[in-house]
Amino acid sequence: MKKRIKGADALMEALINEGVDTVFGYPGGSIIPVYDSLKNYSDKLRHVLVRHEQGATHAAEGYARVSGKVGVCFVTSGPGATNAITGIGDAMIDSTPIVVVMGQVGASLLGTDAFQEIDVVGITQPITKWAYQIRRPEDIAWAVARAFYIARSGRPGPVVLDFAKNAQVSEVDYEPSVCDFIRSYLPKPIVQDVYVQQAADLINAAKKPFALVGQGVVLGNAEKELMTFLEKADIPAGWTLLGESVMPTDFRLNKGMLGMHGNIGPNMKTNECDVLIAIGMRFDDRVTGNLNTYAKQAKVIHIDIDASELDKNVLTTVPLLGDVKEVLPKLTEKVAAANHSEWINSFAEYEQREFNEVISKELMPQSGNLKMGEVVAAVSEAVNHDAVLVTDVGQNQMMAARYFKFRQSRSVVTSGGLGTMGFGLPAAIGAKIACPNRTVCFFTGDGGIQMTIQELGTIMQEQTGVKIILMNNNWLGMVRQWQELFYESNYSQTKMVNPDFSLLAKAYGIASREVSERGELKSAIEDMLKTDDPYLLIVNVEPEGMVYPMTPAGHTITDIMTGEKK
Amino acid sequence: MEKKLYTVTIFSENTVGLLNQVTIVFTRRQLNIETLSVSPSALKGIHKFTITSYASKEVIDKVVKQIDKRVDIIKAYYNTDDELVSQEIALYKVATDKLLALGSIEALIRNYAIRVLELTETCVVFEKTGTYEETQRLFDELSQTIGVLQFIRSGRVAITKSKVERLSDMLASIEKKQIVEE
Numbered sequence: 001m002k003k004r005i006k007g008a009d010a011l012m013e014a015l016i017n018e019g020v021d022t023v024f025g026y027p028g029g030s031i032i033p034v035y036d037s038l039k040n041y042s043d044k045l046r047h048v049l050v051r052h053e054q055g056a057t058h059a060a061e062g063y064a065r066v067s068g069k070v071g072v073c074f075v076t077s078g079p080g081a082t083n084a085i086t087g088i089g090d091a092m093i094d095s096t097p098i099v100v101v102m103g104q105v106g107a108s109l110l111g112t113d114a115f116q117e118i119d120v121v122g123i124t125q126p127i128t129k130w131a132y133q134i135r136r137p138e139d140i141a142w143a144v145a146r147a148f149y150i151a152r153s154g155r156p157g158p159v160v161l162d163f164a165k166n167a168q169v170s171e172v173d174y175e176p177s178v179c180d181f182i183r184s185y186l187p188k189p190i191v192q193d194v195y196v197q198q199a200a201d202l203i204n205a206a207k208k209p210f211a212l213v214g215q216g217v218v219l220g221n222a223e224k225e226l227m228t229f230l231e232k233a234d235i236p237a238g239w240t241l242l243g244e245s246v247m248p249t250d251f252r253l254n255k256g257m258l259g260m261h262g263n264i265g266p267n268m269k270t271n272e273c274d275v276l277i278a279i280g281m282r283f284d285d286r287v288t289g290n291l292n293t294y295a296k297q298a299k300v301i302h303i304d305i306d307a308s309e310l311d312k313n314v315l316t317t318v319p320l321l322g323d324v325k326e327v328l329p330k331l332t333e334k335v336a337a338a339n340h341s342e343w344i345n346s347f348a349e350y351e352q353r354e355f356n357e358v359i360s361k362e363l364m365p366q367s368g369n370l371k372m373g374e375v376v377a378a379v380s381e382a383v384n385h386d387a388v389l390v391t392d393v394g395q396n397q398m399m400a401a402r403y404f405k406f407r408q409s410r411s412v413v414t415s416g417g418l419g420t421m422g423f424g425l426p427a428a429i430g431a432k433i434a435c436p437n438r439t440v441c442f443f444t445g446d447g448g449i450q451m452t453i454q455e456l457g458t459i460m461q462e463q464t465g466v467k468i469i470l471m472n473n474n475w476l477g478m479v480r481q482w483q484e485l486f487y488e489s490n491y492s493q494t495k496m497v498n499p500d501f502s503l504l505a506k507a508y509g510i511a512s513r514e515v516s517e518r519g520e521l522k523s524a525i526e527d528m529l530k531t532d533d534p535y536l537l538i539v540n541v542e543p544e545g546m547v548y549p550m551t552p553a554g555h556t557i558t559d560i561m562t563g564e565k566k
Numbered sequence: 567m568e569k570k571l572y573t574v575t576i577f578s579e580n581t582v583g584l585l586n587q588v589t590i591v592f593t594r595r596q597l598n599i600e601t602l603s604v605s606p607s608a609l610k611g612i613h614k615f616t617i618t619s620y621a622s623k624e625v626i627d628k629v630v631k632q633i634d635k636r637v638d639i640i641k642a643y644y645n646t647d648d649e650l651v652s653q654e655i656a657l658y659k660v661a662t663d664k665l666l667a668l669g670s671i672e673a674l675i676r677n678y679a680i681r682v683l684e685l686t687e688t689c690v691v692f693e694k695t696g697t698y699e700e701t702q703r704l705f706d707e708l709s710q711t712i713g714v715l716q717f718i719r720s721g722r723v724a725i726t727k728s729k730v731e732r733l734s735d736m737l738a739s740i741e742k743k744q745i746v747e748e
Contacts, residue, residue, distance in 0.1 A: 121583055126590045130637050131583075150637055183740055184579050184640040308631035 002173040007137035008037035010174040011101065011163070014144035016044050017176045020072050022063060022433060024048045024056040024426075028076020029116055031103030033168035035074070048433065048462055051454035053080050055426035057087020058452070060098040062430030064091075065413045066388055068221070070151050071098040071430065077105060078116030081162075082123070086420055088158045089127045093417030094242060095219060097156035099147045106166040107135045120162050129157040135164045137172035145179035154187025155306045156219055189307065191322035191330060199301045199318045200334035202275050206299075208343045209235045210266075210273035212258060212287075215242035215416075216280015216304060216324050223409045225328040226279065227251065233335040236344050238266030240281045241401055245411035249385065255347050259287040259557075261398040261547050265350035267557045270295050278302045280324045283313035284417065289557035303327050357562040358548045363403065369542035370518055372396065372471050376403040379441055379469055382525045387439040387467075388413065388431050392424035392448030394478035396471050398547045400443040422451025428466045429458055439529065441467045446498050447476045456508040465532040471541045474498055481546050485561075505536040512536035567622030571600070573650055573724050574630055576615035577607060577640040577733055584638055588615060591632045597621050601654070603721035609734055612640060618722050641736065645726055652724035656701035656717065657683070658692045664712035665690050678704045689715060698722070 005013070011034060015023070023045055027035040038047055050056045053075040060071025075084045081102045091098045105114040124131045130150045134143050147159040203209055217226050223246050230237055230253045238258040239246060247254040256263030258270070270276065276298040281287070288294045291313060299317040302310055303324055310319040320327055362373030376399050380387075385405035390413040391397040397414055406412070413431050415423040428442035449470055459466060476494040483491050505512035511533060515524045521539070528535040548563040578584050585604065592599055600618040607614040621629070626644050634642040662685070665671065674680065678700075684691040694704050701719055708714045 122586065125583060125587050126594075133582075182637065183737060185637045186740065306635065308628065308635045312628055312631075 002175045004171055005174050006033070006037065006169060006171055007140055008033040008168040009040060010137060010140040010172055011144065011168070012037050012041040012045060013174055013176065014141050015072065016041065018144065018148040019069065020045065022046045022048065023072045023074055024050055024059040024063070024430065025074030026050055026053050026056055026076070026080060027074070028080045028103060030077035030105055030165050031074055031080070031101075031163070031168070033165065034101070034103065034163070047074075048429070048458065050426060051457045052452065053083035054086050054422065055429075055452055055455045055458065057084045057091065057098065057100060058420070058423050058426035059430035059433075059458075060100075061087060061091050061094075061096045061423075062390060062413045062427030063434040064096050064098055064430075065427075066410055066431045067434035068410065069434075070148055071096070073098065073100045075100065076103040076116065077120070078118050080116075081118055081120040085123065085127070086418075088124055088160065090415055090418040090420045090423060091158040092127045092129075094415065095156050095215060096158070097151040098158045099151050099161065100158065101161045101163055103168075104133065104162045104164045107164045108166070110135075110164065120160065124160045127158070128160050131160040131162065133162040133164065134167050137167045137170050140167065140172065141174060141177035142179070145177040146182070149179040149182070150185070154185075155216075187305075188323050188326075189305065189321045191320075191326050193330070195318055195320050196327065196330045196334060199277075199320055199331055202299050202301060202318060203233055203235075203277065203331075204336050204338075206275035207340075208273045209233065209275045209277060209340065210269050210298075211235050211237035211277040211279055212270075212281050213237050213239040213243040213246050213279050214281025215240065217243060217246045218409055220280060220305070220324040222280075222325040222328055223247070225325060225332070229328045229332040229335070232332055232337050234338045234340045234344070235277065236269070236340070236347060238262065238270070240284070240287055240416070241414060242412065242416045243281060244401060245389075245406040245409050248407050249405040253344070257401060259284075260289070260551050260553070261402065261549065263351070264354040264549055264560055264562075265347040267551065267560060268350055269347060271297065271556075271558050273298050276300045278304075278314070279328070280304060282309045285313075285553075288313065289551050289553075289555050289559070293556040354549065354562070357564045370516065370521065370539055372399040372541050372545055373403050374518075375469065375471055375521065375539050375541065376400050376443060378521055379525055380404045382522075382529055383439050383441060387411070387441045388435060390414070390424050390428040390431055390440060390442040392442075392444040393419045393421045394445055394448060394476070395481065395545065395547050396443045396445040396448065396477075398478075399471075402547075404441075421448045424448055425452045425455045425468070426458070428468070429455060429462070429464050432464045432466050433462070436465075439467060440465070441469060443469050443471065445477055446470065446472045446474060446496055446501075450498075453504070456504065456510060459510060459534045460508045464534060466534050467528055468534070468536045470501060470536060470538045472498065472501065472538055473541050473543045473545060475543060477545065478547070480544070484544070484546075485550075486552065501536065501538045510534045510536050512538060514538040514540065516540040567624055569620045569622050570646065571618055571620055572626045572644045572646060573652065573722060574615070574617040574619065574626070574633070574642065574644045575724070576617070576633060576642045578613050578615065579638040579640065580606070580611055580613045581638050584613070587636050587638070588617070588633055591629055592617075592619065595621075595625055595629055597625070597629065601721035603723050607733065609737070612733070616721060616723055641733065645724070649726055649728065650724040651727060652697065652722050653695050654698055654701055654720050654722050655693065655695045656705070656719040658694070658705065658708060658714055659689050659716040660692070660708060660712055660714055662686065662688055662690050668712055680704070
């Protein structure tokens with residue numbers, strides 16, 4: 001049924017038609033008509049006013065990661081659009097479905113260097129699945145439907161809609177549109193049974209199979225299918241940063257984190273296994289280290305929905321193109337029930353070594369300053385290992401990933417591929433809004449939080465109950481760590497002089513507490529969790545903490561430093 | 567890795583900004599585009615790109631997959647010269663008096679299979695189609711003998727020798743699958 005409405009109203013109708021109920025944004029000249037329309041739809045669309053457009057994109061990402069829905073942003077043209085670029089790039093490399101609606105100058109002004117005009121389609125084409133300029137109101141319904149279909153289908157990712165002002169204000173006979181097919185775009189490749197059989201044959205003949213679990217399993221909603229597969233064939237598995245909460249931490253076959261700061265076991269076993277099964281992951285260099293020495297002894301099965309990932313970094317023996325949700329049950333059916341207990345038990349030796357050389361010191365120090373690891377572990381314990389973890393980037397991120405524990409999927413929100421400092425605070429806001437009934441614990445450092453600290457204003461305005469755990473060491477800790485290890489302790493520009501964070505919290509009306517003593521930590525965490533209100537817990541941690549184990553960049557993945565003096 | 571000349575063929579929707587989407591993939595891999603030709607294909611609304619570039623097999627394979635992945639790209643693939651029949655077209659402008667002074671125009675035209683497109687008192691325009699090497703050979707000869715006033719060469723156009731699945735069949739099967747899935 002057609003109705004005559006303004007373009008801006010048509011946008012609202014089209015968004016609601018796609019199931020949108022929350023938008024993160026920031027108004028400006030070229031998108032005022034859209035903001036004007038919000039009032040007509042306030043019962044259906046909640047708008048969260050951020051403090052900077054980057055925050056809108058990260059909040060939308062956090063929202064999307066936790067909810068599985070498409071995150072939506074409104075930003076204005078020009079600087080509003082360019083401020084959103086970091087979040088769009090982050091969403092691209094981490095396969096996060098978001099739709100960013102950007103205001104644009106009127107069509108008659110396009111190409112004239114008009115006020116706040118920027119070629120945003122040109123800028124964002126390399127970092128979006130699709131970028132489209134809406135110049136006529138007649139295109140709105142079609143473009144919005146197509147945007148959501150593209151963002152959420154196949155390997156998800158960001159879409160930009162560049163919305164010219166004339167199309168926002170002029171009227172159109174609006175009619176809802178549906179998009180579930182684009183002839184040039186096949187989001188779900190057809191699974192080739194011959195490869196499924198080849199993969200099953202390899203797995204059935206394997207003595208030491210090892211699986212690598214990535215975010216593809218989350219995006220494909222295939223957590224159950226994964227665990228059924230692993231259990232039947234009795235295959236131990238490691239996970240990438242974004243694949244962390246796919247399996248519960250205490251799942252028998254969960255052998256921990258892969259990569260640069262991952263667990264010793266899964267990294268060593270990568271180069272010992274006979275069949276390596278990569279499931280919805282992309283062999284990032286932070287996972288593989290030096291590719292020339294990576295899993296050379298193993299036959300590699302790679303399951304991924306994106307054909308361009310197969311053979312990109314690691315040559316596969318069996319390329320298994322397809323949606324994990326479809327591939328895994330087919331594979332499970334064909335693999336024989338197996339028992340690899342000897343192989344699985346052989347991880348224990350490495351686990352013991354890591355406990356002795358790294359974990360015991362990080363989690364159970366008897367004296368000295370608080371350590372990041374023990375802070376993370378204490379918070380995880382206090383939330384019964386069932387909160388949503390949001391991190392910033394750097395040492396706080398690696399420590400949180402290493403020591404936070406999980407019981408359910410979609411519980412990790414972190415910037416993996418782009419490594420975006422400043423991601424965490426707005427992403428935590430988005431995550432909490434997506435799941436108000438869960439506790440959201442955001443771990444950050446003094447560097448990362450200050451990159452987007454203005455979003456404390458969003459928390460204040462929305463009363464978003466994010467629990468912020470600021471592990472303050474007054475350093476850009478991860479860069480400092482690299483400088484100590486690889487740049488002869490030349491601490492170039494990594495020492496931070498910081499504000500009084502508790503006064504900042506006070507200014508924003510956010511409860512806070514600062515602790516430096518081990519004895520106070522537990523009660524401070526209890527304080528933080530007493531209510532569902534926002535809270536800033538400032539923990540002054542040891543200034544020169546190190547994240548171990550560590551495989552230096554570009555080294556063989558088994559070339560692991562533990563900080564232990566040789 | 568040894569680099570050789572690959573011909574990349576791309577079928578796409580005819581949407582604004584598509585060329586940019588294609589070229590940025592080459593840019594990321596630091597690949598130069600040697601020739602580029604874009605035109606409507608035999609199927610209405612679908613455009614065909616023919617791009618040549620020197621690359622290793624490993625890299626061109628990844629580039630083509632990353633192009634193929636773009637939403638508005640229908641199909642992308644690559645071939646080596648031995649799998650293709652390809653042609654380029656070149657135009658040469660030379661001075662009429664110098665050409666006449668050469669005295670052996672018939673042989674030139676026969677040897678190079680030249681077409682004369684324009685003839686005035688001051689200049690003559692030749693057209694030659696052929697491979698890059700063939701059009702280059704004529705350019706070299708003319709340059710050395712009478713000089714070339716202007717020269718232009720098109721990008722390569724190419725057709726595969728093998729009997730490959732035709733795009734229209736592929737599209738039909740895509741559309742059919744859609745109906746079955748529904």
